[in-house]
Amino acid sequence: MEATRAARGQREPGEQPAGTAPGPDTREYRAEELAQAAGITPRTLRFYRERRLLPPPRRAGRVAWFNEQHLERLRTIAALLARGHTLGGIAEILTALASGRDSGTARLLGVHEPQPWAEEEQVRLSARELADHYAGETDPENVALAMEIGYLRPDGEAVVHVSRDLLEASSALVREGIPLAILLAAGRELRAHADALAEVFTEVLRRQVLPEVLGEGRAERGAPASETDIARLTEALERLRPLAKKAVYAEVSLALDRRLRAELDPPPPPPA
Incomplete structure (x- = not known):
């Protein structure tokens, strides 16, 4: 299989072309050194390679050279094993994390390029860090669903969560005992x-703000915005967005109060 892939000029993610020298700051390991650094035996390392849990190493003649990416992968495998995942399940998780790397997934989710007015802070996580946040509930189904909704996108050996606030809130809810699958289903509906x-x-902005910022005629014609227009619109959004968020927060808070009262207040007595 590896020979066929090499003959076709194909490489696995993370695999370097044959004969490619590492960068000056790249640490490399022989197989025995990598196993020692990861705290496993050389036999275990060979077994993981046979199960295709590691990207192929760089080869220089008959010597296989591994790098920090391989070491991080081994640490991730160890962490997931400690949480009760099987090797088959770990392979599926790693595949899910890597899926879409070259398929335009990020572009389809609308996060391929930095959004000019994005406010939420994105967070890059390794598979091990993702499992830590969600108490080991990052099975392939949950990872795939989070990607489908748009909470996660693949980024090399890691993933990017689109919002630190959502990450912290959802992981706290998992620690409170709510299964991640339930939260994801609720998140899809909430989105x-x-x-x-x-x-x-957006409709209010379209009708009331854009004509003022861009001019009535340009807003209606949909003419391209200049750098000056972008600066004016950004300034307007910086003023208005916190107010919109405050209004939504207040409405959701009031709605929760109404729902909780309806659930907890005793029903009225039946008519006499």
Whole structure:
């Protein structure tokens, strides 16, 4: 299989072309050195390679050279094994994390390029860090669903979560005992409602702010915005977005109060 791939000029993710020398700051290991650094036996390392849990090493003649990426992968495998995952499940998780790397997934999710007015801080996580955040509930199904919704996108050997606030809130809810699968299902529904709320404010901006910032005629014609227009619009959004968020927060808080009262208040007595 590896010979066929090499003959076709194909490489696995992380594999270097044959004969490619590492960069000056790249640490490399022989197989025995890598096993020692990872705290496993050379036999275990060979077994992981046979199961295709590691990218192929760089070869120089008959010597196989491994790098920090291989060491991090071994540490991730160890962490997932400690959480009760099987090797088959770990292989699926690693495949899910790497899926879409070259398929335009990030572009389809709308996060391929930095958004000019994005406010949420994105967080890059290794597979091990992701499992730590969610108490080991990052099985392939949950990872795939999080990617489908748009919470996660692949980034090399890691993933990027689109919002630090969402990451912290959802991981805290998992620690409170709510299964991640339940949270993801709720998140899918919440995202649909959030999109509807955002459309309400977007329409207000479209009707009231754009004509003022860009001029009535240009806004209607959809003419390209200049750098000056972008600066004006950014300034307007910086003023208005916190107010929109405060209004949404207040409405959600009031709605939760109404729902909780309906659930907890005793029902009225039946008519006499």
